[in-house]
Amino acid sequence: MAVGWHRPTRLLIDTQAIKANVENERQRMPQGSVLFAVVKANGYGHGAVETARAAKEGGASGFCVALLDEAIELRQAGITEPILILSVVDPAYIPSLLMYGISVTVATREWLVEAAEQLKEESYEQPLNVHIKVDTGMGRIGFTSPQATKEAALFIKNNPNFHLEGIFTHCSTADLKDSTYFDQQTARFKENLDQLSELPRYVHISNSATALWHPDNVGNMIRFGVAMYGLNPSGRSLPEPYPLQPALTLISSLIQVKELLPGEGIGYGKTYTTNQREWVGTIPIGYADGWLRHLQGFSVLVNGYPCEIIGRICMDQCMIRLPKQVPVGTKVTLIGEDQGQTITMQMVAEKLGTINYEVACTFSQRIPREYTNKIGNSKWSKEVTHMLETYPLLSVADKVRPVGKT
Numbered sequence: 351m352a353v354g355w356h357r358p359t360r361l362l363i364d365t366q367a368i369k370a371n372v373e374n375e376r377q378r379m380p381q382g383s384v385l386f387a388v389v390k391a392n393g394y395g396h397g398a399v400e401t402a403r404a405a406k407e408g409g410a411s412g413f414c415v416a417l418l419d420e421a422i423e424l425r426q427a428g429i430t431e432p433i434l435i436l437s438v439v440d441p442a443y444i445p446s447l448l449m450y451g452i453s454v455t456v457a458t459r460e461w462l463v464e465a466a467e468q469l470k471e472e473s474y475e476q477p478l479n480v481h482i483k484v485d486t487g488m489g490r491i492g493f494t495s496p497q498a499t500k501e502a503a504l505f506i507k508n509n510p511n512f513h514l515e516g517i518f519t520h521c522s523t524a525d526l527k528d529s530t531y532f533d534q535q536t537a538r539f540k541e542n543l544d545q546l547s548e549l550p551r552y553v554h555i556s557n558s559a560t561a562l563w564h565p566d567n568v569g570n571m572i573r574f575g576v577a578m579y580g581l582n583p584s585g586r587s588l589p590e591p592y593p594l595q596p597a598l599t600l601i602s603s604l605i606q607v608k609e610l611l612p613g614e615g616i617g618y619g620k621t622y623t624t625n626q627r628e629w630v631g632t633i634p635i636g637y638a639d640g641w642l643r644h645l646q647g648f649s650v651l652v653n654g655y656p657c658e659i660i661g662r663i664c665m666d667q668c669m670i671r672l673p674k675q676v677p678v679g680t681k682v683t684l685i686g687e688d689q690g691q692t693i694t695m696q697m698v699a700e701k702l703g704t705i706n707y708e709v710a711c712t713f714s715q716r717i718p719r720e721y722t723n724k725i726g727n728s729k730w731s732k733e734v735t736h737m738l739e740t741y742p743l744l745s746v747a748d749k750v751r752p753v754g755k756t
């Protein structure tokens with residue numbers, strides 16, 4: 351996919367915030383516990399490799415992903431820590447799992463039997479690291495009874511081509527005030543653990559919500575996802591036990607500013623008509639970037655002033671009502687802080703009727719991610735430097751300037 355480096359729309363990712371969120375969580379964790387950073391789905395849209403590096407600086411001991419390809423991406427970027435794939439991988443890919451030293455989730459007996467056949471066919475030097483997944487009430491993947499878990503553990507123990515590295519479950523209501531179902535899931539997980547003659551290296555139950563609101567729970571590893579990016583897993587339902595630092599800022603700048611007479615239509619379908627003489631600005635971001643049409647009527651910040659998105663959001667552009675004339679090139683903050691005003695990912699999620707996770711994952715690869723140590727102190731990313739070195743005669747390159755310096 352072509353990335354829009356020649357357009358001023360940027361996702362600025364504050365790696366210090368990611369590092370700080372990991373450090374803060376680690377300080378609260380029981381002695382002997384470790385934190386695995388969940389960087390699936392391109393690090394919830396923040397960039398998997400850069401997030402993993404920041405999390406590692408903050409003390410993450412390993413990483414969780416959803417796809418084999420995501421694990422390989424981390425390995426190819428030089429990440430050597432343990433990586434666990436949280437979902438099911440076809441046993442046909444066991445050679446890749448072993449080659450890259452990646453641990454995998456076991457969710458059914460059938461998978462184990464097939465994997466054992468695969469491992470028997472070729473002689474590998476290393477056993478395959480597996481984590482047993484117990485379905486304690488999420489209803490997604492995993493063994494559904496203590497007996498099934500016991501049999502899986504025995505199967506693994508009796509087959510030297512496997513190594514039982516972990517056992518885990520996933521809680522579906524850890525972000526709710528009412529902990530009844532959460533407690534049931536925890537109790538079920540303990541029943542499953544009781545079936546094992548010895549516990550593996552990693553026993554894990556905690557995602558962000560469990561880690562934040564049930565910190566003393568069973569296990570010695572946490573799978574820290576959304577909170578690492580500075581987002582509250584409950585939205586606004588539960589207070590953060592310590593301030594999470596949001597890592598993502600979305601900015602752009604005005605590409606056209608015009609004053610329209612009363613009665614002028616804006617956007618497809620003419621869903622907005624000017625009431626009076628109005629200053630209208632156009633921003634180069636649209637639904638193809640993940641800035642979705644339902645955000646019509648939401649506000650963005652220009653010089654700290656909230657400006658309403660008017661008319662339908664187009665594929666690549668959208669229009670806002672400005673309080674007065676401002677120059678083309680003026681910075682627009684779509685998510686983040688500007689002159690004391692803040693638009694959060696949660697506010698965007700609420701406008702869209704969804705959760706902050708989904709907003710973060712929806713930003714398309716078309717928007718360049720730039721990694722900053724401090725918001726506002728944007729520096730060229732490697733890709734831009736490479737592009738400028740590769741195409742030094744490209745006339746537009748002279749005009750490209752770091753965002754935030756408009």
Ligand SMILES: Cc1ncc(COP(=O)(O)O)c(C=O)c1O
Pocket residue numbers: 388436520556557558559573574575576577583
């Ligand atoms: C099995 C599993 N563990 C951990 C996580 C991380 O969850 P969170 O982002 O809420 O911390 C996820 C995310 O979907 C998951 O599926």
